Amino acid sequence: QVQLKETGPGLVQPTQTLSITCTVSGFSLTSYYMQWVRQTPGKGLEWMGFIRSGGSTEYNSEFKSRLSISRDTSKNQVFLKMNSLKTEDTGVYYCARAPSGSWGWFAYWGQGTLVTVSS
Amino acid sequence: DTVLTQSPALAVSPGERVTISCRASESVSTLMHWYQQKPGQQPTLLIYLASNLESGVPARFSGSGSGTDFTLTIDPVEADDTATYYCQQSWNELTFGSGTKLEIK
Numbered sequence: 001q002v003q004l005k006e007t008g009p010g011l012v013q014p015t016q017t018l019s020i021t022c023t024v025s026g027f028s029l030t031s032y033y034m035q036w037v038r039q040t041p042g043k044g045l046e047w048m049g050f051i052r053s054g055g056s057t058e059y060n061s062e063f064k065s066r067l068s069i070s071r072d073t074s075k076n077q078v079f080l081k082m083n084s085l086k087t088e089d090t091g092v093y094y095c096a097r098a099p100s101g102s103w104g105w106f107a108y109w110g111q112g113t114l115v116t117v118s119s
Numbered sequence: 120d121t122v123l124t125q126s127p128a129l130a131v132s133p134g135e136r137v138t139i140s141c142r143a144s145e146s147v148s149t150l151m152h153w154y155q156q157k158p159g160q161q162p163t164l165l166i167y168l169a170s171n172l173e174s175g176v177p178a179r180f181s182g183s184g185s186g187t188d189f190t191l192t193i194d195p196v197e198a199d200d201t202a203t204y205y206c207q208q209s210w211n212e213l214t215f216g217s218g219t220k221l222e223i224k
Contacts, residue, residue, distance in 0.1 A: 035213075044217050045207075045218075046215070060212060061212070094161055103209075104150060104152070105168075109162060111161055112161050
């Protein structure tokens with residue numbers, strides 16, 4: 001059974017760095033692309049980036065300068081780190097898994113973790 | 120970026136047929152996908168590659184279109200279909216529409 005669960009800090013101060021962990025079960029990270037998507041009041045659903053099954057990454061140009069996605073396959077975890085946070089980054093952050101053999105859509109989603117950027 | 124335009128809201132009665140549209144700012148071939156999101160929940164995949172029904176999704180849902188114009192159809196609509204529906208393209212980076220909120224009267 002495929003499961004994804006995000007764990008985040010809840011509250012982050014402006015200019016600080018956001019770190020979220022996505023823990024997965026029921027499949028191997030070396031077989032699927034893993035994606036990050038966020039949902040904010042201002043911009044709705046936004047694709048942030050992915051890490052390929054082989055470990056390389058691709059980022060949305062909007063976040064490229066401040067976003068990093070990595071993983072620990074031994075722990076079945078994928079990580080999102082984004083620096084220089086602003087209040088507009090407040091929203092729900094989801095990890096999602098691509099389908100088998102592709103990367104362009106999101107077959108499985110975590111329940112999301114709410115991040116509030118505020119001082 | 121490829122911009123996806125959706126109507127903001129629709130209201131229909133149970134048993135009716137509803138079509139939700141999505142227009143892309145440029146051709147995305149058939150690289151269009153649809154999601155349902157209920158309040159407080161994560162999105163769930165309904166349709167991928169314009170017309171393929173995701174496993175486990177009721178056959179009342181169907182998708183069509185290619186190029187710039189796409190449609191999600193629910194026939195017949197049920198009360199449980201109250202949700203916001205999003206289109207998403209994977210032709211050029213990945214972008215989402217702003218969503219269509221469906222109300223069942």
